[in-house]
Amino acid sequence: MSLLPVCGPEGPVRTAPAAPHDAAPAAVRAVLFDFSGTLFQMGTYADRIRSALGRPVDDATMDRMLSGLEAGLSDPHVIRAQRARDVSSRAHRHAFTTWYASVPELAPCAGALYEQLQAPEQWVPYADTGTTLTRLTHAGLALGVVSDVGWDLRATFAHHGLDGYFSAWVHSYEHGTEKPDPLLFHHACRELGAGPSETLMVGDHPAKDGGAVGAGLRAYVLPAGAAPGSLRGLDAVLRLAGLS
Incomplete structure (x- = not known):
């Protein structure tokens, strides 16, 4: 992620003192992971819509509904609902159900679509999620989850046998x-007992996950576009942690 320095109206507010050229960075002792798009991904919206509606949907109708969801992202009412959506469970639910309901055919099942979002079985780990977590844990690194989300993620990780790798769970809705x-x-x-300079944040959002740099952490942003169940490129995390 590319980040700008903290600036005021007339330029930088403060500048950190330059580190000596020969100063080695602290060893990575902990790794924090984002959830969606980093370790897990959902199935397709087409499959979710068919399940929520409980009936067959022809291709033309499905294309129209999917196009409607894309168009809904530009709807001012939907845009307003997304603001601060992750600061509470209520705001998160409102943001997503408002978007789903922007498509008239989906309005009756907006609640069901949101329940799918919270259902552990709807989420699929990437093909390299388990092996990466295993390698990091065996090397003695502490792991945590930091996610902008509206519900507790532990049940999803437990459903896939991946909860035991983590010692810290930081959900945005619990912190407002x-x-x-x-x-x-x-x-x-603090939960992991590691300093920010010893911690690596891994995610897929340049501003949100890359923003960890502003908190004194290191950050790695994964490229977008990985399909559910595919390799996510998490081998890069192993290299950054000094394991390969």
Whole structure:
């Protein structure tokens, strides 16, 4: 992620002192992971819609509904509902059900679509999620989850046998704020007993996950576009942690 320095109206507010050229970075002792798009991904919206409606949907109708969801992202009412959506469970539900209901055919099942979002079985780990977590844990690194989300993720990880790798769970809705607020990253570091300079944040959102740099952490942003169940490129995390 590319981040700008903290600036005021007339330029930088403060500048950190330059580190000596020969100063080695601290060893990585902890790794924080985002959830959706980083370790897990959902199935397709087409499959979710068919399940929520409980009936067959022809291709033309499905294309129209999917196009409607895309168009809904530009709807001012939907846009307003997304603001601060991850600061509470209520705001999160409102944001998503408002978007789903922007498509008339989906309005009756907006609640069911949101329930799918929370259902552990709807989420699929990427093909390299388990092996990466295993390698990091066996190397003695502490792991945590830091996610902008509206519900507790532990049940989803447990459903897939992946909850035991983590010692810190930081859900935005429980803290009333969203990434890149340093509060979330620093809370996770304290839970893991690692300093920010010893911690790597891994995610897929340049501003939110990359914002960990502003909190004193290192950050790695994964490229977009990985299909559910595919390799996510998490081998890069192993290299950044000094394991390969």
